[in-house]
Amino acid sequence: MRSFYHYMMRFRGNKQLNDEKKLADWMFEDHSFPKQATTYDEVSRYLEWNAPFPDALKAFDRLWDDYIIDEE
Secondary structure, eight states, X not given: OOOHHHHHGGGTTOSSOOHHHHHHHHHHHOTTSOTTOXXXXXXXXXXXXXXXXXXXXXXXXXXXXXXXXXXX
């Protein structure tokens, strides 16, 4: 299973600035982000302490569901 970080990198090239792109760009720039994480708890805990924008956790929850479906 690839990491959530790796899954999110697909959104970095978006031309439209949406929550997916903002979160992916922030994850790329944040050198402390748990880039190898594959569990919800690990990524969620990190985002709870380091949320880069107000709707980041909502975006993460939505994207996590897509990640799990994509990785099955």
